Amino acid sequence: MFTLVIDGHPTHLIWNIFYHFKVDDESLSLLEKQCEKLVTISHDLDAWSSGPYATFLRVCSRHTLLQLNHHWLLYSRTRNSSSRNTKKSIASAFSCKLEACRSKETRVNLTASRSAGPFSDATTKVLSVHFEHYWRTGTVFLDPADLANAKFPNPTFIYSLVGEGCAIHYGTYPLQGFHLASAFTSIRTTPSA
Numbered sequence: 217m218f219t220l221v222i223d224g225h226p227t228h229l230i231w232n233i234f235y236h237f238k239v240d241d242e243s244l245s246l247l248e249k250q251c252e253k254l255v256t257i258s259h260d261l262d263a264w265s266s267g268p269y270a271t272f273l274r275v276c277s278r279h280t281l282l283q284l285n286h287h288w289l290l291y292s293r294t295r296n297s298s299s300r301n302t303k304k305s306i307a308s309a310f311s312c313k314l315e316a317c318r319s320k321e322t323r324v325n326l327t328a329s330r331s332a333g334p335f336s337d338a339t340t341k342v343l344s345v346h347f348e349h350y351w352r353t354g355t356v357f358l359d360p361a362d363l364a365n366a367k368f369p370n371p372t373f374i375y376s377l378v379g380e381g382c383a384i385h386y387g388t389y390p391l392q393g394f395h396l397a398s399a400f401t402s403i404r405t406t407p408s409a
Contacts, residue, residue: 251292
């Protein structure tokens, strides 16, 4: 994410890559291209240290860099290197995991409501409905066209240290990481004198 920000890529694409379980072609293409770039500069510590991101993304061990390189390589090859059966297997595992995670969560998501501070009681219903929408669609999008375009499983949620499949915590929800009180309060303006 930090490399995408530093390279000046569009914020909405970075959001999609970082938060959505399903992404559109443009977001997936950007992720693949960025990961290809990262793979080329992360084959050893000397290459990383002389690269453009070493000043703010420090890697302290060869093992860590090899793990990063391995995951970036997986992310960059998800669409092109997987066989048809592997793609079906990943899509199936992804769908099963999403369904299993959805069934673990209650209909009321109090965790997300905490992000609204003193307005948490007023937000419980709307955030719970949106939380269910997020888990049903894999995105926070509400526009039907955006939802239709988000059809690719996000590689960053497919691969983890335990292997290939779907590594998503059942409580994952992008909006709970933001202070939401201002979205649920009326802002009064006073005329200036």
